[in-house]
Amino acid sequence: MSQIIEISHVKYAYEEGGPLAVDDVTLSVEEGEFTAILGQNGSGKSTLAKLLNGLYLPDEGTVRVLGMDTKDEDRIWQIRQAAGMVFQNPDNQLVATMVREDVAFGLENIGVMTEEMPGRIESALRAVGMEAFMDRAPHLLSGGQKQRVAIAGILAMRPRIIIFDEATAMLDPAGRREVFATVRRLNQEGITVLWITHFMEEAAQCRKIHVMNAGRIVRSGTPAEIFKDAAGLRALRLDVPAMTQLAGELKKRGVPLCGDILTIDDMVREVKRLAAAV
Ligand code: ADP
Ligand code: MG
Numbered sequence: 001m002s003q004i005i006e007i008s009h010v011k012y013a014y015e016e017g018g019p020l021a022v023d024d025v026t027l028s029v030e031e032g033e034f035t036a037i038l039g040q041n042g043s044g045k046s047t048l049a050k051l052l053n054g055l056y057l058p059d060e061g062t063v064r065v066l067g068m069d070t071k072d073e074d075r076i077w078q079i080r081q082a083a084g085m086v087f088q089n090p091d092n093q094l095v096a097t098m099v100r101e102d103v104a105f106g107l108e109n110i111g112v113m114t115e116e117m118p119g120r121i122e123s124a125l126r127a128v129g130m131e132a133f134m135d136r137a138p139h140l141l142s143g144g145q146k147q148r149v150a151i152a153g154i155l156a157m158r159p160r161i162i163i164f165d166e167a168t169a170m171l172d173p174a175g176r177r178e179v180f181a182t183v184r185r186l187n188q189e190g191i192t193v194l195w196i197t198h199f200m201e202e203a204a205q206c207r208k209i210h211v212m213n214a215g216r217i218v219r220s221g222t223p224a225e226i227f228k229d230a231a232g233l234r235a236l237r238l239d240v241p242a243m244t245q246l247a248g249e250l251k252k253r254g255v256p257l258c259g260d261i262l263t264i265d266d267m268v269r270e271v272k273r274l275a276a277a278v
Contacts, residue, residue: 004161004192005029005052005083010061012047021047023215024061029194031160034187036203037196038226039212040237045196048212049165052194053083066160081110084154088166090146093153094138099130102138103153110157124156125149127189128182144175148182161192168202180205200227200241204262211236224260243267 005028012022022044029035039045050056051063054070065083068075087093096102103121112120125131128148133141138149147167154162164183168176180202187193195206203209204223211219211226213236219226227233227240230248239245247261247270257270 002030003028004031004033004066005194006062006064007048007051008062008064010048010051010058010063012051012056012059020215022051022058025215025217026061027210027217027220029161029192031192032187032190034184034193034195034207036206036209037194037212038198038200038203038209038238040198043212044215045212046165047215049085049163049194049196052163053080053085077110081157082160084157084159084162086147086150086154086162086164086167088169090143090150090170091139093150094146097137098134099125099136099138099141099149100134102149103156106153106157120156120158121152124152127155127186128152142175143171144178147171147175147179151179151182151186155186155191159191161194162186163194163196165196166198167195168197168199176202198238200239201263204241204244211238223262227260227262 007025007027010022010025011020013020025048037045037048047056051058052065054076057071063070065079068079070076070079094102096105100121103124104117107117107120122131125134128151130145130148130152133145138146141149168179171179183193183195195202197203204227206223209221209223209226210217218236227244230240233240241262243261243264243266247257247267251257256274259266259270261267261270
């Protein structure tokens with residue numbers, strides 16, 4: 001099965017007859033993908049995330065995770081285990097006095113046997129590079145470290161997909177990079193990632209982007225395709241990544257940069273090429 005998520009014509013309003021927070025959204029995510037949902041505050045990203053793991057049920061349309069309909073009550077725990085969620089504020093996700101207990105928390109909820117727990121906890125913490133902190137107190141960790149522990153808590157449940165809802169929004173730039181790098185590695189190891197963000201720089205590093213505005217998906221494509229249309233994005237109160245903007249300004253002034261420039265790495269590649277040609 002290759003479509004791990006299938007959302008079909010989903011509508012959702014918080015009040016009956018009220019404004020649609022999610023308005024006729026159709027999209028699918030293939031297993032193994034690294035997909036961004038990019039949109040301004042209030043565009044409906046978090047509502048969509050909560051529709052994905054059955055926290056909310058669609059008013060119209062269907063949401064399927066691994067072929068299971070979120071409206072199927074018998075499947076809801078299977079869906080939540082298959083599609084883990086990591087939220088914005090790490091402090092709300094960590095509740096225990098020791099890192100290992102926090103990672104164990106979800107396992108207890110899904111009824112994993114006690115003897116199976118230590119192995120799962122250790123490998124989850126190893127996967128996010130936090131195994132050395134197993135016996136530490138979560139509240140003493142940095143924001144980035146806390147978020148990695150929260151990710152380990154989800155990983156221990158062996159999900160197929162993880163939905164990150166602005167998981168780096170409360171972190172400093174170093175913490176943001178640290179968490180993003182961890183998530184990229186997990187994706188390379190086979191976990192499907194849905195990365196919800198309003199940071200252009202992060203979306204630029206995903207494989208595919210869906211842009212949300214006023215509850216709708218208004219653009220879908222690769223980062224290069226999406227960020228080509230700077231004016232269109234600005235109309236949606238979104239920007240292009242700083243490096244793309246800089247490349248545009250330099251080209252206007254006659255600097256012969258080539259190819260798509262979305263990230264610092266792209267810019268470094270081009271500047272090195274130009275310098276070598278001088
Ligand atoms: P985003 O995550 O992109 O910031 P949300 O999904 O949180 O967007 O919000 C989408 C729309 O739904 C917004 O207009 C927001 O005001 C509204 N909304 C969000 N949560 C609630 C809620 N609990 N009750 C009523 N309206 C809500
Ligand atoms: Mg949100």
